[in-house]
Amino acid sequence: MENTKEPFYGYLFAHFIGEQEDGEQIYFALSQDGLHWQDLHQNQPVLRSTIGEKGVRDPYLLRSNDGNKFYLMATDLSIYHRGGWQESQATVTGSHSLIIWESSDLINWSEPRMVEVAPKETGCAWAPEAIYDEEEDDYLVFWASSIVASNGKEKGLHIYASKTRDFRTFTPSELYITRGEHRTIIDTTIMKAGGMYYRASGDGQITIESSERLMGEWKIISTLESLGLGLTGKDVEGPEFFKFNGEEKWGLLVDQYGTNRGYLPLVTTNIGDTTGKCWRKPAADEYSFGRLKKRHGTVMPVTKSEYDAILAKWG
Template sequence: MNHRELTNSLYGYLFVHFIGDHEDGEQIYFALSKDGMHWQDLNQKQPVLRSTVGERGARDPYLLRSADGSCFYLLATDLSIYHRGGWEHAQATVTGSRSLVIWESPDLVNWSEPRLVEAAPEEAGCAWAPEAIFDEENGDYLVFWASSRDAHDGDGRGHHIYCSRTQDFRTFTPAEPYITRGENRAIIDTTIIKASGKYYRASGDGQITIESSDRLMGEWKVISTLESLGLALTGKDVEGPEFFKFNGEEKWGLLVDQYATGSGYMPILTTDIGDPTGACWRKPEPREYDFGSLKKRHGSILPITQTEYEALKGFYRNESM
């Protein structure tokens, strides 16, 4: 199925996420939606995938369809705050895993065993919130994540976005810096999407900053922040931005996690990611969306076909619903 055929056959959405820092919370959960705004939890609200490698926790999952459409890759942070005894004891940015947890699937129902792939450089203190996007220009995948490292000025560790390249999610090129905001300004949780011939990324860097570029490794231009768009949201309010496109529409969603209030995800909608004025952006009313009873923590949304949607719904109904 080529890209146009796939686009024309998209029907619903699969949300992969984790739910919290408690036992079983840091594993992979699935939810389905037909409209991208109202979600049904699968597998009786139990984990669909469990990490049995590394720290035995999987946070911040990101799901993508391979460029040739033959399989799916799921990446996650190798971290268990529960097994580390809670955030106050975790030292997760200093002694964290430098590996990513990776699963593969041909159909979103049958999954490989998890594997660890070391991604971050030796001087890094962690590898958090991985994502990947196919680089059409280079013919491979750009994988990126947040790592902490010692600040050169001695004021402590800072978070920066690193990247690597892969053809198969098994062998990766050496990590290199991708985005930095300077030694005293952390950047985490970057998400990238291609829309209308351009690449757009949103990053947590004190704001939720939106940038654009013609090339993944090109020069990026700051377009806006959620605050400058008039949405009254900064990095003190929300984190974990995640882009996705609505099927059959020139409309995109940007999910943000309302961590400051513990309210979970909120979708922000736009018909033009590149609009700097705010005219094309809006926060929907709470009655317009429903993420279900499970709290959705830092995850990702994948548009799927009707065949994929029905297979998931049928499998979890037959197996555990």
């Protein structure tokens, strides 16, 4: 559980905005309901990476299990500095490191540090996330890395994972999820709900799986298409789970990269539902992501005092 002495009040969104100068840095937004967002810091980055590729994407924000620390991880990648996607070769020559910041109050942040996690034979380390493993009393950190198939020609992306207790030292990475050596799976997000773990990943669909244990057997239970939401991996990417405060309701944010329309929130009262009856796509007038286009980001519940402090600092 995320431990705080106060009840949760609102939500903090960390994200990047795109492939432009200063676009691949960390931006913050706040919300009281998880659906309507206020951009902070006069639409400027709150944190900048000055190391590695000097740009970060796909941030993930985590409250430590004891509630005393926050960790912010991101992909070490700047498509802007690489000259655009066409020139970038990002899956072949990408950084093997994650960029990590830490804080005790969400206001004062450490300098960014690089932690090498991806296996030597891979081509990148993308879209990191982490979740506390109650069985092992450590954190499972996972990301996507590319590897050339055994025929030496085709390349797939697979999810690799490592364990850590302090986000400084990590166990050697291991393959965590694959759809086969020629296929790609990316952008995994994991949530615990009702005693089960659920993960959503981009693998041509946005596919949802369930398991009783983080390191146990997982089974595919649905896709956003099978749930009747009319969304495939051609339409959306970057799935991100979060829980609504004070109710049995979860959000799954997906980035509508296919139409360049930014984020779409999906809402469910049961992630494990396979019929689609518990899932809903809110109407366009039920949510607002603010002025900045939010790209692959992360939502974390915050208390009233945390919310007020963030607003006072960057509002």
